[in-house]
Structure formats: structure tokens, C-alpha cells
Amino acid sequence: MSQPTMAAETAATRARYNRIAPVYDLIETLSEQSFKPMREKLWSQARGEIIEVGVGTGKNFAYHPRNAHVIGIDLADQMLARARERARQLDVPVELREGDVQQLTFASNTFDTALATCVFCSVPDPLRGLQELNRVVKPNGKILLLDHVRIDQPIIGRLMDVLNPLVVRLWGANINRRTIENVQRAGLCIEQVEHLGPMGMVKLIVARPNK
């Protein structure tokens, strides 16, 4: 993706999440019940110096390991404002910053773990974001992802393609991303994929950087 296109799409993504921030948790109340055990499972593998990208309103804070240092970044300041309030309420010592996973400001090989839940469905240039995770994670570290993807089934998959532009406008997320393929194309080494949720449309991906 060219630099001007990425900048415009990133600005649009930020604006969408700032707009939906006040209702984000409310609208996701039902689906969150099924996501809770998946979040817990993903976080059980996180260690050491951790970066959580696309931290959103802080739904993962309850699962942060007690002895780890976690830095959370997000594009949208209105999502971050809610995350700050949740961190205060739960007394979670997370360090929160505005940031873009496509252009991280951290030095290479900074983190033991990078983690993202329901984020690479909305990052405008997912390959670039995944390559940035590859860069900032130490060679023996882990990249842990949980995301919904396009269902690989002719009719439903096509329907997801047709509805995608509308969903992106309303809710910020692409419903037809091929995230496993994106992780492979970004050059990361996939160690494990679990197929969860209805029709296996939620993927829990454990990957290692490829240095």
C-alpha cells in the first residue's frame, strides 16, 4: 500500500473507532461472553515484556499476567480513554500510548511477546503491521493473535465479501480478512492455529518471528 493511501485509510480507521468508542463495549456485550475464554487462553502464553497492539477499551486487562510489563497501544484516543479508565478500575499497571502498529516507534527486538485480539481485521495494511511485530519481537519471542476471519465456504464467504464495505464503514472491522494467509505472507513462522467460534471463524494463532 502506498504511503498516502495508508495514511488516508489509517485516518479513516482512527475516526471510525473514535466514533464508536462510546458504544463499543455495549454492542459487543453478547459476543464478549464467547470471547472471554479465548482471551484467557491467548494471554496464558504471554510472558515478559509484552506489547498489546490495538488495546481498544482494555477488554484484555483482566487477563494480563501479574508479573509482566505490558505496553498497550491504539490508534484511537477515545478507545484509549476508556482503556485508561478500565485500567484504573481494575488497578492494572498497563502503560498506554497512542500508536500505529504499521509504524511502531520501538527498537527492534524489544519485546518477548506481541499480542493482538480482533485488531488485524481493522489495520489498514495488515502485512505491514505484522512485519512490524516481527521486527519488535525478540528472535525467541512469540506473536499471539486472536481474530475473526473470512469463512472459507463458497456462499457465506462471498456474502462476507459483499457485506464487508458496509460493515467496515459502520463498525471499523473487515469481516473477510484472510489473517492466517496474511501472517504467512508477512513471513512469520506459524507454530499453531486453533479454529474457534461458529464455523471456526475465530482463529487463535501462535507465531514466532522470522529473523
Ligand SMILES: C[S@@+](CC[C@H](N)C(=O)[O-])C[C@H]1O[C@@H](n2cnc3c(N)ncnc32)[C@H](O)[C@@H]1O
Ligand atoms: C475491534 S477493536 C479491538 C479492541 C480490543 N483489542 C478488543 O479485543 O476488544 C480494534 C482496535 O484496533 C485499533 N486499531 C486499528 N488499527 C490500528 C493500528 N494501525 N494501530 C493500532 N491500533 C489499531 C482500533 O483503534 C481499535 O481500538
